[in-house]
Amino acid sequence: xxxxxxxxxxxxxxxxxxxxxxxxxxxxxxxxxxxxxxxxxxxxxxxxxxxxxxxxxxxxxxxxxxxxxxxxxxxxxxxxxxxxxxxxxxxxxxxxxxxxxxxxxxxxxxxxxx
Amino acid sequence: xxxxxxxxxxxxxxxxxxxxxxxxxxxxxxxxxxxxxxxxxxxxxxxxxxxxxxxxxxxxxxxxxxxxxxxxxxxxxxxxxxxxxxxxxxxxxxxxxxxxxxxxxxxxxxxxxx
Numbered sequence: 001x002x003x004x005x006x007x008x009x010x011x012x013x014x015x016x017x018x019x020x021x022x023x024x025x026x027x028x029x030x031x032x033x034x035x036x037x038x039x040x041x042x043x044x045x046x047x048x049x050x051x052x053x054x055x056x057x058x059x060x061x062x063x064x065x066x067x068x069x070x071x072x073x074x075x076x077x078x079x080x081x082x083x084x085x086x087x088x089x090x091x092x093x094x095x096x097x098x099x100x101x102x103x104x105x106x107x108x109x110x111x112x113x114x
Numbered sequence: 115x116x117x118x119x120x121x122x123x124x125x126x127x128x129x130x131x132x133x134x135x136x137x138x139x140x141x142x143x144x145x146x147x148x149x150x151x152x153x154x155x156x157x158x159x160x161x162x163x164x165x166x167x168x169x170x171x172x173x174x175x176x177x178x179x180x181x182x183x184x185x186x187x188x189x190x191x192x193x194x195x196x197x198x199x200x201x202x203x204x205x206x207x208x209x210x211x212x213x214x215x216x217x218x219x220x221x222x223x224x225x226x227x228x
């Protein structure tokens with residue numbers, strides 16, 4: 001059983017560019033959440049997708065957008081990249097967004113903006 | 115912003131010793147989860163404790179939760195060099211609109227010396 005898979009693992013982009021990160025949830029999971037983790041910090045919630053809709057959003061600008069596909073996989077898009085967007089981006093999947101279920105994380109995508 | 119704080123920020127012990135990490139949070143929660151992260155990669159789920167539970171065990175891990183003090187602790191007994199990692203607590207807030215969002219602390223860096 002494959003866990004949560006993310007691609008790519010590493011990415012280098014230039015300021016002002018756009019980037020798309022991808023996530024496939026764990027088998028049986030239908031909810032995908034995205035987190036940003038700056039160096040030395042805990043992950044911060046960006047948004048959550050359920051039934052192909054953004055259900056909840058954290059304190060991130062509109063430059064951060066996402067999508068969930070019918071097969072539950074998800075994309076995170078970041079436009080007009082800033083140096084401060086350099087971070088580890090983590091995808092987590094869970095079932096139904098229910099309260100008392102664990103979230104399983106992928107290995108993350110390390111984004112470097114130069 | 116981070117929900118809570120973890121204490122200590124860094125912990126260095128010898129193999130075989132016990133390691134205790136503490137987590138405090140600010141709002142009412144539905145559950146609290148502990149994660150491990152090796153070398154800035156993905157998060158590994160360790161244990162979930164519900165708000166109506168006081169203590170939970172999993173192998174060498176023991177988690178306690180005191181909702182009156184809004185705090186939790188993670189005890190790793192008989193630590194091993196392989197336990198060296200960053201440990202994060204994450205809370206799932208109670209309330210109808212919190213869905214699956216996890217709010218993380220800053221983490222504790224544990225180093226276990228062989």
